[in-house]
Amino acid sequence: MSRTASSWLSEAAAVFAKEWRCELRTRYALNTVLLFAFTTLVMVSVALGPMGVDSAARATVLPMLLWLILLFAAAAGLPRVFGHEEEKHTATALRLAATPSALFCGKLAFSLTLFAAIEALTAPLFLAMMQLPVAAPGRFLATLVLGGWGLAAASTLVAAIVGQARGQSTLFAVLSFPVLLPLLLLAIEATRAAVGGGGGADSLSRLVLYDAAMTVVSLMLFPAIWNP
Amino acid sequence: MRKIAPWLLWIWIMVVIWAAFFYAPLAEGFVGQSSRILFFHVPMAWVSFVAFLAAGAWSIRFLAGGRRVAHDHAASAAVELGLLFCVLATVTGALWARVMWGAFWNWDPRQTSIVLAMIFYAAYLALRSAVEEPETRRRLAAAYAVLGLVVAPFLFFVLPRLTFSLHPDTVVNLRGRIEMESRMRQVLAASSLAFTVLFFWIHRIQVRLKARAERAPLGRTRP
Amino acid sequence: MNDGSDWALVAVNMIIWSGLFLYLLRLQRQLDRTERDS
Numbered sequence: 426m427s428r429t430a431s432s433w434l435s436e437a438a439a440v441f442a443k444e445w446r447c448e449l450r451t452r453y454a455l456n457t458v459l460l461f462a463f464t465t466l467v468m469v470s471v472a473l474g475p476m477g478v479d480s481a482a483r484a485t486v487l488p489m490l491l492w493l494i495l496l497f498a499a500a501a502g503l504p505r506v507f508g509h510e511e512e513k514h515t516a517t518a519l520r521l522a523a524t525p526s527a528l529f530c531g532k533l534a535f536s537l538t539l540f541a542a543i544e545a546l547t548a549p550l551f552l553a554m555m556q557l558p559v560a561a562p563g564r565f566l567a568t569l570v571l572g573g574w575g576l577a578a579a580s581t582l583v584a585a586i587v588g589q590a591r592g593q594s595t596l597f598a599v600l601s602f603p604v605l606l607p608l609l610l611l612a613i614e615a616t617r618a619a620v621g622g623g624g625g626a627d628s629l630s631r632l633v634l635y636d637a638a639m640t641v642v643s644l645m646l647f648p649a650i651w652n653p
Numbered sequence: 654m655r656k657i658a659p660w661l662l663w664i665w666i667m668v669v670i671w672a673a674f675f676y677a678p679l680a681e682g683f684v685g686q687s688s689r690i691l692f693f694h695v696p697m698a699w700v701s702f703v704a705f706l707a708a709g710a711w712s713i714r715f716l717a718g719g720r721r722v723a724h725d726h727a728a729s730a731a732v733e734l735g736l737l738f739c740v741l742a743t744v745t746g747a748l749w750a751r752v753m754w755g756a757f758w759n760w761d762p763r764q765t766s767i768v769l770a771m772i773f774y775a776a777y778l779a780l781r782s783a784v785e786e787p788e789t790r791r792r793l794a795a796a797y798a799v800l801g802l803v804v805a806p807f808l809f810f811v812l813p814r815l816t817f818s819l820h821p822d823t824v825v826n827l828r829g830r831i832e833m834e835s836r837m838r839q840v841l842a843a844s845s846l847a848f849t850v851l852f853f854w855i856h857r858i859q860v861r862l863k864a865r866a867e868r869a870p871l872g873r874t875r876p
Numbered sequence: 877m878n879d880g881s882d883w884a885l886v887a888v889n890m891i892i893w894s895g896l897f898l899y900l901l902r903l904q905r906q907l908d909r910t911e912r913d914s
Contacts, residue, residue, distance in 0.1 A: 600797065603776055607811065608807075611811070650793060659904070666897075667894075858904055862903075865911075
């Protein structure tokens with residue numbers, strides 16, 4: 426089966442476009458996830474108050490809270506990327522129409538962009554509401570990008586696995602947690618460094634490692650997961 | 654050879670036990686005899702890492718080598734055993750922590766790592782029980798185990814070095830850059846070898862049990 | 877340095893591990909038997 430690169434690309438792009446078209450039509454993920462992120466943000470902010478965490482601890486504690494909010498938002502929004510195919514019984518059509526790798530890349534691109542949107546709204550709000558100054562904004566942004574990539578990639582793969590099992594959202598949480606936690610801890614470390622102003626290059630390079638490994642393995646595993 | 658191998662292992666373990674108490678010296682800075690637990694706790698943690706790798710390797714063989722049920726049995730047996738060794742390592746570690754630092758649990762990075770490994774194993778088993786169709790179950794579980802292979806190095810090597818650790822670095826160092834008395838090193842190596850062989854022996858038995866259940870599934874719904 | 881408590885610990889360990897051993901050997905023999913018969 427010989428497919429030219431451009432036809433593969435157009436397949437992936439088509440999947441990506443379809444995901445966003447469906448998403449924008451219902452706005453399900455965007456609405457629920459953003460609302461969820463915002464609500465959690467408000468809860469955290471109210472519970473802690475701008476003075477609630479003493480200033481020495483802020484640089485240590487607040488990055489963790491940010492990533493926790495992002496993690497929950499991802500867990501709320503990303504599993505559906507495969508779940509709804511099985512639900513709506515469009516999965517069979519997809520299996521016939523698309524090459525697995527193109528399909529996965531399309532879905533991955535969707536998850537990445539969706540999560541980027543979530544981050545773009547949550548992070549600035551978080552910084553503002555918690556009054557957290559960032560000493561190294563470039564590195565902070567890099568952490569958001571790299572951490573977000575890892576979260577989205579791992580979540581998409583786990584979503585693919587969970588899509589074919591029962592008990593979807595709880596199973597997703599159970600399966601993704603051990604896989605995501607190392608990533609989260611790395612991201613939190615890097616964020617702490619970016620907020621505090623020092624170091625963090627180690628964590629960033631490990632994040633790159635994680636993201637690369639996760640993406641490559643996902644691409645290799647997806648055909649086995651998708652096709653019986 | 655098969656007949657005497659278990660007995661050789663038994664003798665080896667008896668020697669290790671004796672050596673742990675009478676050949677190796679006490680480690681500096683430890684309360685009383687508590688450093689002896691090192692010769693059991695570390696190998697158990699080491700074996701749970703080996704189990705991780707084994708499960709991933711067998712899962713790759715399953716996916717790439719014709720979807721043979723035997724490979725899936727091997728992978729799931731490795732996970733079950735790995736979980737057992739994880740629990741043992743955590744418990745021995747917690748007991749040691751209680752003696753040394755007064756608290757069973759500190760969320761020290763290495764403690765965190767072993768708990769995450771445990772959760773991963775448990776998640777694998779949860780996945781298996783969530784899929785009814787056997788072929789799908791094996792396929793998805795294998796994929797998850799291979800995913801675990803990516804996560805394992807981060808869990809076992811990157812995470813423990815990330816932040817300050819209460820773990821005495823001279824003692825608990827999976828890499829092998831150990832600065833400890835050579836006698837302790839010898840006993841530790843001997844013990845690790847013994848536990849690894851033990852793991853593979855128990856694993857073999859476990860796989861045979863699964864194969865037997867597959868042939869005659871009386872009272873079992875999930876092979 | 878090596879007092880009675882050491883001997884006790886060694887003895888306890890040896891008993892526990894030997895017990896495990898015998899159990900595993902029994903399992904292995906059972907499996908050998910059923911595989912021979914089947």
